Structures are given as structure tokens and as C-alpha cells.
Amino acid sequence: MSTVARPERTRLLEAMLEELVEKGYPAVEVEAAVQRAHLVAEEWAAEFPDKESCLVAAFDELADQLREAIVEGCLGGSDWPSRVAGGLRALLARLAARAELAEALARTFPSIGPAAQRRYQAFVEGLAPLLAEGREAAGVPTSDLPAEIEFLAVGAAEAIVFEQIQLGQTADLASVVPEVLFSVLVPFLGASAAAEAMAAEKARAAAESPS
Amino acid sequence: MGTRGTGPGHRPATACLLAPSARERLVAAMAATCAEHGYRAASVEDVLARTGLPRQAFDEHFADKAECAIAALDELLSETTQAVSRAQAPEFADWRRLLLATRALLELLAAQPSAARLALIEARTAMPAEAYDRYAAGIRVLVALLDRVRTYADGGAPASATRGAIGGAELLIRRELLAGREDRLPELLPDIIYGTVVPFLPQQEALRYAALARELLSDGG
Numbered sequence: 001m002s003t004v005a006r007p008e009r010t011r012l013l014e015a016m017l018e019e020l021v022e023k024g025y026p027a028v029e030v031e032a033a034v035q036r037a038h039l040v041a042e043e044w045a046a047e048f049p050d051k052e053s054c055l056v057a058a059f060d061e062l063a064d065q066l067r068e069a070i071v072e073g074c075l076g077g078s079d080w081p082s083r084v085a086g087g088l089r090a091l092l093a094r095l096a097a098r099a100e101l102a103e104a105l106a107r108t109f110p111s112i113g114p115a116a117q118r119r120y121q122a123f124v125e126g127l128a129p130l131l132a133e134g135r136e137a138a139g140v141p142t143s144d145l146p147a148e149i150e151f152l153a154v155g156a157a158e159a160i161v162f163e164q165i166q167l168g169q170t171a172d173l174a175s176v177v178p179e180v181l182f183s184v185l186v187p188f189l190g191a192s193a194a195a196e197a198m199a200a201e202k203a204r205a206a207a208e209s210p211s
Numbered sequence: 212m213g214t215r216g217t218g219p220g221h222r223p224a225t226a227c228l229l230a231p232s233a234r235e236r237l238v239a240a241m242a243a244t245c246a247e248h249g250y251r252a253a254s255v256e257d258v259l260a261r262t263g264l265p266r267q268a269f270d271e272h273f274a275d276k277a278e279c280a281i282a283a284l285d286e287l288l289s290e291t292t293q294a295v296s297r298a299q300a301p302e303f304a305d306w307r308r309l310l311l312a313t314r315a316l317l318e319l320l321a322a323q324p325s326a327a328r329l330a331l332i333e334a335r336t337a338m339p340a341e342a343y344d345r346y347a348a349g350i351r352v353l354v355a356l357l358d359r360v361r362t363y364a365d366g367g368a369p370a371s372a373t374r375g376a377i378g379g380a381e382l383l384i385r386r387e388l389l390a391g392r393e394d395r396l397p398e399l400l401p402d403i404i405y406g407t408v409v410p411f412l413p414q415q416e417a418l419r420y421a422a423l424a425r426e427l428l429s430d431g432g
Contacts, residue, residue: 182375
């Protein structure tokens, strides 16, 4: 457990991920991240003995923040599809606002090596339990649904979001919320109900659009 | 990245002695090394240690680590395309083609877990851009396969639904590969079939195809 003030720690860890994206894993250094975050080097020397531990802490911090944002986003909806939509909006808005962190999360950090890939996979898989309520909302008996249904839904969202990031379209992630929503809901609700929810989300986004 | 050893007319001086077995061994060893250490940490020396071949043998076939690793991707991509094509016999209905192609793909990945890891994990993020192009080409093969099912859709699914459906399967496959449980990949067939057709067909029909996949698994037909 860190004994250092949390906002400063968060600043350092975000700076570390930014350094990672800009310079690549071989060139990234904790010292440069400390400078970038405008912190005093001596205070952080003992906190992270090497860049690996700092990068892992940075990834975990980001993953925790995103998970919390999703959970918070899910609180407002009146039914399961609208709660999922709220979670997706929160996640994709957060990623779109910080493209460099999205790049670090999905591409640069996993590229470090097998342990980092397993960590990214664990983060994505860890989102699956958030969809468990979908089994009750399904249009067919729960016992008929595939055992891996939550993973099918989470994997669908990850693939679409990853592709947007890969294409350099992270800033536009909010625009794909309706499509991602369809792919997350469809294993549980079927195509017709998922398409209805997607249409409702599009209408909601259009109503909130400034123009 | 160089181009040595990849041109159709290329014949290294000692090809008659080393090719194709040396090249195949080097490619397989590169995939295994990347699976164990990750692409970034893998070295040509590791590959040579696995094969017992001299550095000269590597240099005769590949310009560098990247070229050898991409050759491993190309081989898997070629085998994937062949496996999918074999399941496209005109006498089969579309649903049976999809079932057989998906089963063949899962069996191929289970039989070559190192190459599968290279293609589905390393090529996504850790390798040069040419590797991502191969990964994307493999996805396009699967998208084309699923687009046949899409012709039965009522039009409600967005364009990205095909990519999403494949992404669901990918997450499951990556999970098993990262956990070293590649032997379980073929068992994923029913759930993967469900996930790939449910965006385009009525849900009950998707469940029926998952049941057919279970039957296919149990009778080996």
C-alpha cells in the first residue's frame, strides 16, 4: 500500500503511461515521469524500485479508474439495457478524453510482454461479471444461454473499441456507443431488442447534441 | 525489414541442403520463442538455440527477427484460409459451412498454440505494422465467412456487429491461449457459434445452431 498522497501518485502514474506511449517501453524511465508530473524525485525513489513496478501500478490504477467509471455510469438507468448504455458512455467518454491513456491501456502496455498481456486480458475479462444481470433480462430461459455469454459480449466491445484506437479514432469513441451497445446486448437479448436499444441510444445522443 | 528469403524466385546458396526443413524449423522456433518470452524479448539467438542451427542458416532465410516472425504469421494465415475454404463445399448449407469452418479454425489454433499466440496476441500490439496487417487480413477472412450469415439478417445489426461477433470469439480464444489451455479451444465451438450468429438471426435460431455445434462436437461428424 502506498503511503504517498493519492493525487500525486495518480499524477505520476498517468505521466508514466504518457511517457510509455511517447517513448516506447525500452526508453521509458520513472525519473522522466516524475519530472513530467512536476514532483520531487527523492520522494518517489523508494515508491517504485524499477520501471516495471511503476508501469504495472500505472496500468492497474488506470484499469481501476475505468472500472469505477463504468460502475458509476451503470447506476442511473431504469432497466438493464439503459444501465449498460450508461456504463459504455462513461467508459468511452473517459477514453476519448484521454487518447494517450487509451493507447497505453489497449496497445502500448500489452506490447511490453506476456505478463502485461495477461494483465490487460484480466482487466477485460474482469468486466464480464458486470454484465451478469443480462441473464435475467434475456428473452430466453437462463439455462439455455451459453456459459460464456458475458465474455462474448465483453469481447465484442473490446474488439470494436480496440479497432477505433488502432485507427487513431479514439477521440470519436463516443460516436460508437450505440453500435457497441448493440454488440454487448445482442448475446443476451437477441438482435431485435438490441437494435431497439441501439436506436434509443442514437436518439438520446441526437437529443443531447448541441446542434 | 528486409526481403530476403521471401521472393518467389529466391534460392539461397545452401537451399538444397537446408530448405525447406531448416526454414520451417526456424519459423516454428520463432513462434515458440515469442509465445514463451513475448515478441519484444525474443531473440534470434533463442531461436537458434531451439533449433540447433547455425546463425548462417537463419541469415540465409531471413533478414531479421521480424521477417521470421511474419513468416510464421503468413503460414498460419495461409492455413486459416485453407481451413475455411475446405469447409465451403457447395453441397453444404451456409450454417454447416460456418460450423465446419469454425471447428476447423479452432482445431488449427489448438494444434499450433505458439503461432496462434503470435497471431492473436503479439501481432495485435507488440510486432511491427506488417504483423498487424496480417492479423487484420485474418480477421477479414472471418468477416467474409460471417457475411454469408449476415445475408439472412433483417437489417437491424450495425456494420460493426460482424467485427464485434468475431471479437467475442477472440477474447475466449486469447483467454485459453494465455492460460496454456489450447486443448480446450475446440470445446468453445457451441458458444462461439452462438456469438457469431446471434447478431443476425433470431435468438432461438442462434441457440439451435449452438445445439447443432454441440452435436457436431459429440459425434465428431
